[in-house]
Amino acid sequence: MHDRHLITLTVNDEEHEVVVEARRTLLDVLRHDLRLTGAHAGCEHGVCGACTVLVDGAPARACLLFAVQAEGSALHTVESLAAPSGELSDLQQAFSRHHGLQCGFCTPGFLMLAEGWLAERAATGAGEPDREEVREVASANLCRCTGYQTIVDAIADTARTRLAAPGETA
């Protein structure tokens, strides 16, 4: 169990070398070795989605991946959403505008879930999503504070505005 591996992870377009035990989760490496603490551990068994990050553009549960499995993938965490100037992305702003967060613990997971989904829709040229579709997507993650309505509002709003003004996405 105490075998060590030297791996290279590409996170938010930066390369990092880390030595990890084979059993160390991607979530723990991101949070504790790379100090990217935005992704959170809510259950560590793949249900709550608080740990959601993008792996090659698609939302994935970082608690269900071992870090060694992520070598060679492009990883993106919530820390990548805001512009280098600190300006928040349209999605982040929408969450705030709609009061889509209370304690904020689930928020990075929802943001990455939505970001991955919105990007995938944009790539397939899908039109405006209906609210039920957004609700379906949001049901991948748990939030204990908001009752979800405002999270759905924020994601639906971003989908709408991105369709109206493509290219202005963060």
Place this chain on the structure above:
Amino acid sequence: MPSPATGPRSHAGAARWVGVSVPRREDPRLVAGRGRFLDDIDPPGVLHAAFVRSTVAHGALTGIDLEPVRAVPGVVAAFDAADLDLADIVALLDRPPEEFVPTAMPVLARDRVRFVGEPVAVVVARDPYAAEDGVEAAVVRITAEEAVVSEETALAPGAPLVHADAAANTLVDVSMFATEGIDEVFADAACVVEVDTRTGRQNALPLETRGALASWDDRDDQLLLQTCTQIPHQVRTLAARCLRVDERTIRVTVPDMGGGFGQKCVVGREEIVVAAVARRLDRPVKWIEDRRESLTASFLAREQHYRTRAAFDADGTVLALDVDVVCDMGAYSCYPFTAGIEPLMASAEMPSVYRVPAYRVRARAITTNKAPTAPYRGVSRPQYVMAMERVMERAARELGMDPLDVRRRNLITDFPYTGVNDVTYDPGTYRESLDLAESTLREEGWFRFRDEAAAQGRAVGIGFCCFSERTGYGSDAFAKRRMTVVPGFDISEIRMDTSGSVVVTSGTLNHGQSHETTMAQIVADRLGIDIAQVKLRQGDTERISYGWGTFASRSITVGGSAVAAASTRLGVLLCRIAAHLMDVTEDDVELDGEGGVVLRTDPARRIPFTEIADVAYLRSNLLPKDVEPGLSATASFDAPGDGTFSNATHAVVVECHAGTGRVEILRYACVEDCGVVIHPQVVDGQCRGGIAQGIAGALFEEVTYDANGEPSAASFIDYKVPTATEIPDITVAHLETPCAFTENGAKGAGEGGTIGAPAAVLNAVNDALRHTGVELDATPVHPQTVVEALLRKEPACTTAT
């Protein structure tokens, strides 16, 4: 009326911030992933703790061998109760032994274990993986005994005892009210209904689990205990007592926190252990509860049973109420509230929003071999409200009346009203909220929809719930319950610097309730400054001498009132200095609402706060002789008498699906009155989030135990937390009855959703099942129950709605 502010309120400007949904000040960091939650903090050299826990529900602890643990690679140390020698946790009520039996909760189990998940030993290692390896190596010898797992097994004659000195496994047995002649009222009544309601054991389930990080600081001669708690000062008090050190030597701080909902408003044993171990090892030690621990070994909630009898007149007027309440509190009393919190709440508040002339109540807290309980959002109110609302529905059926008419006949409408429970209710909108909730559904055509659906053989139902909730609990209200640790007041200090910015402290604790924004709104209006010039600091025992944290919807009512009062005092001080500088009297000046003080008669003569602050700190020679240097003010607030009551009506439309038993919510409307609304979006968010948790309790979440005391829910696979597809959109309409004695007119809004939803949903399900002859009085409503009900083809019982 305790208005702690001295002098007149001097702010001339109109409210600019209060009542507006300004952008939340906590959001930028949280959406950027820059929140700082407990597990985000990794001090150099930090060690990680994990707990060896009992796998047996009840038994004698005959031996613990930690030597194999110490041999595990990466493990630094391991301790059991004998190694740490900490004082037990004992929470007390000021009640005679026949009413209350205290329990000693050892910080680590000693001699006996009383529930699956009880901490027996702690392992400290270089990383959390090694700590868990260490836990697996521990050898714990327990001689298992018969487990007490239900009300029936606990109260059965000759049942095994969870605590040797708690006869009949009863920790609390109170009969607080018994109106004389009540039996005659029942004997003469036109109609007597009996309702037996039960609610399942739930987990408050903050998404961030509990956790603690302790490290010793030589310079401050203090242990810094960073912990996920709603009550930092009480953690400090208890930690000092358990460690047998001066309270000064412990500082408790709370980082960003991912929810609490009551589970974190009691002190956890693990927090104390982490503190003790960090001191012992002189190294930082961190413990982050994993989800399995959180589900099985953390504080649970809610499991209650009400046997309610109510006497009615033929016209539907309630004449008397007789209740027997049993609350299953699990293995120990929690600190600081004790196992009394739930039965005492039920006893004092049960008549709810109705005029009940005669009342008798017995309420018990029983102890069982299950994880102990904490006061989850709502505290007994979801349960007694459900009992009352089922009583109203049942009476309506028996009398052939519309359940809303029965409610209307009995609702309190003249305020202030003093009930048979000796509680005085301040003005609210009990009747108006019901009228609005009903007319909303009627105008939208839901009653028609339901009847048409029934004609097509679909099971659609409409349910209502009317309730009020006491929110501004002051120390008088808590003292009435004879608690020995009496919450109630809060203190706030406000300080202005030379740039005119203020830092305001509060003993409350933000963990999702938006205090950083709403408290700043209050301060900005009181002083007439921009919200950006206000910073709230809370969650640090060094910043304020004492506070009571955040629970019971008290933050804005009590904490916010202290904040407002301190701001007013600072305003008075600013005026005083300005008047001196202008060489006029204090009565001649006022705050101008723009960050300055003006002469009333000549607004052109104005001194900005920055100039006053400059004098207060840098040229104190210019201060009036009787004013001390510096610009700060402190105030405390304690809600008087019985406190204040928010109220609401919830209305819900459901469809029960034959075959799957799914209960689908088609429409949810909430009409609520929490007094003055500081931030509409935040209040709506509190309502919706609370309702989601209430729906969870009504339809989804439950921890059951098998006969051996093994809990059913150890992961999110077994514990069904509703997602976005189970929780509907919810409309929230506001009525505003300002509270006369809180500083802001606010009444508190944290818990209402959770209180109203279970009864409203249950009533709707029953309405949908009205043609089956089945009536359900327990939550959660299981799909299986619905399927079975819908398979019954009994003649419809008559309801008139």
